[in-house]
Amino acid sequence: MYEKDLVTSITMNQIGISMTSQFIQHHPCTECGSKDNLAEYTNSWYCFGCKYYKKKTDLNSLRERISRSLSNDKIGYPLDTHEKIAPQALKWLLEYNITQEEIDNNGLCWSDPDLLVLYNSPSYWQGRVFSNVTKQKYKSWGMKPILMYGTVDRAVGVVLTEDIVSAICVSRVPNILAIPMLGTSCSRALEKHLQKLDIFTYVWLDSDVRKKAIALKNRLKTLGLSTKAILTDKDPKCYTKEKTEEIL
Numbered sequence: 613m614y615e616k617d618l619v620t621s622i623t624m625n626q627i628g629i630s631m632t633s634q635f636i637q638h639h640p641c642t643e644c645g646s647k648d649n650l651a652e653y654t655n656s657w658y659c660f661g662c663k664y665y666k667k668k669t670d671l672n673s674l675r676e677r678i679s680r681s682l683s684n685d686k687i688g689y690p691l692d693t694h695e696k697i698a699p700q701a702l703k704w705l706l707e708y709n710i711t712q713e714e715i716d717n718n719g720l721c722w723s724d725p726d727l728l729v730l731y732n733s734p735s736y737w738q739g740r741v742f743s744n745v746t747k748q749k750y751k752s753w754g755m756k757p758i759l760m761y762g763t764v765d766r767a768v769g770v771v772l773t774e775d776i777v778s779a780i781c782v783s784r785v786p787n788i789l790a791i792p793m794l795g796t797s798c799s800r801a802l803e804k805h806l807q808k809l810d811i812f813t814y815v816w817l818d819s820d821v822r823k824k825a826i827a828l829k830n831r832l833k834t835l836g837l838s839t840k841a842i843l844t845d846k847d848p849k850c851y852t853k854e855k856t857e858e859i860l
């Protein structure tokens with residue numbers, strides 16, 4: 613996977629509409645002179661070199677974002693989705709105190725007959741299955757993107773989680789980013805992304821894979837990152853914002 617293929621999603625809710633923001637390309641940075649550290653997203657600019665950050669607020673980028681989201685809705689989506697999430701899935705989200713606002717901001721939706729869609733783009737989707745006929749918990753399709761929850765400009769730490777709901781919960785903590793690995797393994801592309809972010813990296817996986825969490829922490833250390841594995845009895849999504857703040 614090449615960096616230009618990475619999709620980064622930043623939670624946002626500007627001008628009353630919510631949508632995820634995708635990575636477009638790297639540019640030279642006029643602030644620090646770096647050749648390719650300035651990342652352009654659909655809604656912002658961020659330099660991995662000098663940490664320059666700017667929201668796109670002009671009308672053209674607004675139009676671009678809206679037309680992207682509209683065309684995304686029409687073509688290329690492998691999943692047919694709608695907003696009405698089935699009661700058993702809503703109940704499950706409520707266990708983790710996911711609010712309606714978080715559902716809207718992060719684009720959670722439903723795909724008949726049994727899928728709570730946690731992320732949906734033309735190149736990748738993932739959902740949690742609510743079904744009596746299959747025991748499979750998660751379904752996904754496509755090339756795993758790098759998704760980011762929380763905003764990058766003031767972040768002092770990044771938390772790697774396994775799943776999207778955990779990432780949404782963890783990113784409630786101010787100045788903390790969360791990246792769901794969409795599984796338990798960290799791709800080379802994600803390692804590179806973390807090196808560019810260059811902030812304290814927590815590895816917080818579910819309680820059944822403690823050894824993996826420690827191995828990943830050790831691996832990231834050899835890449836020069838300041839890092840720590842967080843080992844808790846429950847999954848990251850099980851803790852409140854306050855408790856998570858205490859744990860980090």
Ligand SMILES: [Zn+2]
Pocket residue numbers: 641642643644645646649650659660661662663664
């Ligand atoms: Zn720069």
